[in-house]
Amino acid sequence: MSKIIVQRRALLLGGAAMALAPVPAFARDVGKPAPAFSATDSNGKVWSLADLEGKIVVLETSNQDCPYVRKHYNSTNMQTQQREAAAKGVVWLTVASSAPGEQGFVTAAQANELTRKRNAAPTAFLLDPQSRIARAYGATVTPHMYIIDASGVLVYKGGIDSIPSSSVADVPKATQYVRVALDQVLAGKQVTESSTRPYGCSLKYGNNAA
Amino acid sequence: MFRLLALLLAVCLAGPAFAQHSVVKTDNVRAELVSEVSEVKPGEPFWVALRQTIKPHWHTYWKNPGDSGLPTEIAWNLPPGVEAGPIVWPTPTLIDVGGVINYGVQDDVLLLVKITPPADLAGTLALKADANWLVCDDVCIPEEGKFALDLPVGSAAKPADADTRALFDKARRVVPTDSPWPARFGLARSGDPTLVVDARGLKPDTIRSVYFFPAEWGAVASMARQTASVTVEGIRIPLRKGDAKATTAPQSIAGTLVLTEKTGDGEQRQAFDMVASLDPAGVPSAAPLAASNEGESLTLVQALVFALLGGLILNLMPCVFPVLAMKAAAFARLAGHERGAMRRDGIAYTAGVLVAFGAMAAAVIAIRATIGEVSWGFQFQSPIFSLLVAYLFFVVGLTLAGAFEIGGSFTGMGQGLAARSGATGAFFTGVLAVVVATPCTAPFMAAALGFALSQPAPQTVAVLLAMGLGLALPFLALSTTPALQRLMPRPGAWMDRLRQFLAFPMFASAVWMIWVLTQQTGPDGVIYALGGMILIAFAIWLLRLGSAGTLGAWLRRGLAAAAVLLAFAAVVKLEDGPATAASTTGGPSTGVSFDGWERFSRARMTEAAAAGKPVFVDFTAAWCITCLVNERVALETPGTRRAFEQTGTVKLKGDWTNRDPEITSVLKELGRAGVPLYLYWAPGAERPKILPQVLTEAAIVSELQAKR
Numbered sequence: 001m002s003k004i005i006v007q008r009r010a011l012l013l014g015g016a017a018m019a020l021a022p023v024p025a026f027a028r029d030v031g032k033p034a035p036a037f038s039a040t041d042s043n044g045k046v047w048s049l050a051d052l053e054g055k056i057v058v059l060e061t062s063n064q065d066c067p068y069v070r071k072h073y074n075s076t077n078m079q080t081q082q083r084e085a086a087a088k089g090v091v092w093l094t095v096a097s098s099a100p101g102e103q104g105f106v107t108a109a110q111a112n113e114l115t116r117k118r119n120a121a122p123t124a125f126l127l128d129p130q131s132r133i134a135r136a137y138g139a140t141v142t143p144h145m146y147i148i149d150a151s152g153v154l155v156y157k158g159g160i161d162s163i164p165s166s167s168v169a170d171v172p173k174a175t176q177y178v179r180v181a182l183d184q185v186l187a188g189k190q191v192t193e194s195s196t197r198p199y200g201c202s203l204k205y206g207n208n209a210a
Numbered sequence: 211m212f213r214l215l216a217l218l219l220a221v222c223l224a225g226p227a228f229a230q231h232s233v234v235k236t237d238n239v240r241a242e243l244v245s246e247v248s249e250v251k252p253g254e255p256f257w258v259a260l261r262q263t264i265k266p267h268w269h270t271y272w273k274n275p276g277d278s279g280l281p282t283e284i285a286w287n288l289p290p291g292v293e294a295g296p297i298v299w300p301t302p303t304l305i306d307v308g309g310v311i312n313y314g315v316q317d318d319v320l321l322l323v324k325i326t327p328p329a330d331l332a333g334t335l336a337l338k339a340d341a342n343w344l345v346c347d348d349v350c351i352p353e354e355g356k357f358a359l360d361l362p363v364g365s366a367a368k369p370a371d372a373d374t375r376a377l378f379d380k381a382r383r384v385v386p387t388d389s390p391w392p393a394r395f396g397l398a399r400s401g402d403p404t405l406v407v408d409a410r411g412l413k414p415d416t417i418r419s420v421y422f423f424p425a426e427w428g429a430v431a432s433m434a435r436q437t438a439s440v441t442v443e444g445i446r447i448p449l450r451k452g453d454a455k456a457t458t459a460p461q462s463i464a465g466t467l468v469l470t471e472k473t474g475d476g477e478q479r480q481a482f483d484m485v486a487s488l489d490p491a492g493v494p495s496a497a498p499l500a501a502s503n504e505g506e507s508l509t510l511v512q513a514l515v516f517a518l519l520g521g522l523i524l525n526l527m528p529c530v531f532p533v534l535a536m537k538a539a540a541f542a543r544l545a546g547h548e549r550g551a552m553r554r555d556g557i558a559y560t561a562g563v564l565v566a567f568g569a570m571a572a573a574v575i576a577i578r579a580t581i582g583e584v585s586w587g588f589q590f591q592s593p594i595f596s597l598l599v600a601y602l603f604f605v606v607g608l609t610l611a612g613a614f615e616i617g618g619s620f621t622g623m624g625q626g627l628a629a630r631s632g633a634t635g636a637f638f639t640g641v642l643a644v645v646v647a648t649p650c651t652a653p654f655m656a657a658a659l660g661f662a663l664s665q666p667a668p669q670t671v672a673v674l675l676a677m678g679l680g681l682a683l684p685f686l687a688l689s690t691t692p693a694l695q696r697l698m699p700r701p702g703a704w705m706d707r708l709r710q711f712l713a714f715p716m717f718a719s720a721v722w723m724i725w726v727l728t729q730q731t732g733p734d735g736v737i738y739a740l741g742g743m744i745l746i747a748f749a750i751w752l753l754r755l756g757s758a759g760t761l762g763a764w765l766r767r768g769l770a771a772a773a774v775l776l777a778f779a780a781v782v783k784l785e786d787g788p789a790t791a792a793s794t795t796g797g798p799s800t801g802v803s804f805d806g807w808e809r810f811s812r813a814r815m816t817e818a819a820a821a822g823k824p825v826f827v828d829f830t831a832a833w834c835i836t837c838l839v840n841e842r843v844a845l846e847t848p849g850t851r852r853a854f855e856q857t858g859t860v861k862l863k864g865d866w867t868n869r870d871p872e873i874t875s876v877l878k879e880l881g882r883a884g885v886p887l888y889l890y891w892a893p894g895a896e897r898p899k900i901l902p903q904v905l906t907e908a909a910i911v912s913e914l915q916a917k918r
Contacts, residue, residue: 030455065349066349066350067344067350067351067352099308102348103348103349138433140277140278140310140433141277141278141310157453158453164280165280165342166280166342166344166352193455194455195453195454195455197427197428197453197454198278199278199280200278201278201279201346201349201350202277202278202279202307202308202310202312202346202350203278203308203310204308204348205307205308205309205310206308
């Protein structure tokens with residue numbers, strides 16, 4: 001690996017040409033249009049963000065074997081919030097972005113079985129084996145949560161709640177960031193905590209990671 | 211399930227309430243609560259640690275876990291009045307899990323915690339703790355354990371056994387020390403911070419890697435690649451802002467800077483805790499200068515486009531512009547002549563430029579094949595290069611100013627050939643343009659060059675040729691486009707005036723190169739460079755005197771040749787004193803403190819050793835980070851100072867910041883290529899003992915006392 005050593009004398013001339021340096025493609029800012037995506041769900045239906053204009057959308061990255069995902073399913077925190085959201089007309093998309101062969105990768109049948117077993121209620125369970133959605137949103141963990149408002153703007157990204165632990169006992173004590181943010185979006189208010197620390201297992205990009 | 215059983219089993223086995231320490235074994239981690247003392251003195255703080263022995267390739271997390279994961283937590287359950295401090299974390303390791311960046315710890319880790327017992331403690335001190343951690347490789351498993359450790363209370367603190375103490379000693383060595391350098395950061399308009407560590411006097415070529423681990427989530431994105439630049443002025447790391455939603459700019463960024471330094475024998479990893487404060491004036495305009503060296507962040511097409519643009523911009527640089535303007539003036543004279551001649555001229559010039567860039571690419575590839583690593587600007591590391599370029603600028607400046615006309619008597623040089631008419635002349639003008647352009651390339655094309663250097667040979671050649679094409683393009687366009695030629699002003703007296711005027715930017719470029727030279731060699735460089743220039747000017751003057759063919763002419767030629775030779779002899783002088791010194795002052799550097807130490811000399815060392823005194827020799831340098839750390843954690847601690855005093859040790863310090871033949875010869879004798887080197891002569895010993903490169907207070911103290 002070579003290294004560029006730029007000497008001080010070089011800095012003296014600091015150049016316009018240098019404004020062209022590249023930046024990583026990761027991480028999306030809240031307040032900006034949410035990255036577009038299109039993916040097939042566990043029942044073969046294609047979902048694309050463009051078609052959901054006018055609806056509030058929640059994205060939840062999932063890996064059923066990750067202890068942090070299990071924390072929120074075992075405590076029924078996730079399912080409860082999915083049902084609350086559905087009752088308010090919010091589109092909740094659970095996204096399995098693990099690469100094939102990695103923990104959390106699911107086939108369509110496995111996804112449906114999971115939904116049944118977990119008694120979950122997402123609007124749809126998207127299959128993202130090439131991690132396209134995860135990468136577009138800069139997701140690093142499972143569960144990593146995003147909220148997109150009716151005009152397609154990313155208004156929340158981060159953790160599901162405020163206590164980063166794998167203990168079910170912490171769920172009632174934590175501030176449920178997603179629920180709070182959703183209520184604010186539904187009420188037409190600014191989201192106060194719009195970017196929080198996500199916590200969980202690393203997203204399993206596998207070898208196709210950027 | 212099995213894991214849970216194992217855990218239960220382990221807890222049960224370790225369970226007996228009065229065990230000395232408690233061990234928890236899981237599938238992936240063996241965890242143990244250990245103490246540095248076997249008996250506690252009331253009121254006297256001591257250290258305990260949660261020791262994690264982690265399965266190979268697995269890791270637990272640092273205080274800032276990075277993009278995912280969770281740090282190990284310890285919840286203490288202590289008797290009234292006993293206090294436990296926060297975890298003192300070891301230096302983290304960067305773990306890349308498919309692009310998700312984790313900050314973790316691996317293998318055998320001690321998480322140090324200071325326990326402060328009350329003054330009225332009696333009986334037995336029962337320490338209890340619940341700890342939980344997340345252990346991951348590809349998958350993550352949360353684990354936990356209950357620990358108990360009972361320590362008897364006595365009138366004096368009794369140290370634990372030697373193995374345990376060694377464990378703590380080793381653990382302290384990997385705890386970051388407080389940074390010896392101030393740090394600050396500037397914010398770009400995008401909100402991206404650039405960290406600037408004012409570590410003056412470092413030797414960039416000894417530093418293998420630099421990474422800043424932010425202490426907390428939020429201010430800095432851990433996912434973004436860091437490409438630090440290290441110069442003698444310090445370290446500069448452009449960072450990406452983190453995801454914390456802040457209404458105001460952060461006032462400070464805390465974290466740990468980890469450097470890998472190449473020392474005399476091997477690589478040393480050093481870590482420094484620092485809190486950088488916001489420098490409102492420090493807008494990191496130069497932030498992207500250290501362009502990414504990872505090919506994937508810049509595609510070949512992008513690199514080619516940057517290279518072409520960069521080449522175009524080069525035309526405007528003070529080092530190149532005069533040459534081109536000179537050529538343009540000659541061109542204007544040609545205007546109106548046949549188009550074919552002009553086109554031939556332009557193509558020959560382009561060919562010259564491309565051949566020169568091709569040669570540069572070949573040199574880069576050759577160097578990479580033999581040495582394995584190329585830093586752009588490698589040619590600048592050499593004071594000889596700087597000196598020769600300064601001479602070249604000077605001579606070109608003299609020609610422009612009209613001090614002499616390049617004629618038959620001054621052949622062999624690029625300028626001579628460049629002044630020839632026709633295609634050959636044009637070709638060598640192209641070569642000359644590239645030669646004078648090189649000093650300007652590094653700052654302006656770092657991104658494209660960085661890409662070129664990190665790529666396989668074909669891409670390297672393609673990028674460098676694209677840059678050459680950019681440089682040649684304006685001229686090529688002019689020579690092949692009659693419409694553009696019509697825009698050229700008519701030849702006239704203005705051409706001479708312009709030419710003379712252009713001498714000044716050329717001289718300015720020469721001054722700049724001399725300044726570069728002084729950065730490499732110290733003030734002496736000025737004498738050699740300016741003296742050499744006078745000799746060259748003198749030679750030119752001699753050659754222009756009188757007529758040729760006479761005896762006097764031969765004498766003058768001889769003298770001129772001697773003068774030129776002398777000017778170039780400065781090169782040898784510079785070679786003799788290469789730029790090992792970051793400090794430009796010569797003599798003792800300001801970076802090394804001699805407080806309490808005598809200056810090293812071989813005579814003093816042998817004399818003191820012969821007198822039967824214990825002698826400790828510290829060979830150090832201002833730019834040696836490992837030396838600095840050893841001084842802070844081992845040599846200048848109260849305990850070591852006391853031991854030195856009690857044993858009456860003669861302390862000698864050799865400063866190798868600048869070249870010092872005496873120290874170099876000692877290093878060579880001992881088979882060392884560089885510093886740090888520590889020698890200890892036990893009282894009456896015939897030869898010194900070489901101490902390890904990584905020192906601890908305990909190691910030195912035991913060394914000093916063992917020989918008494």
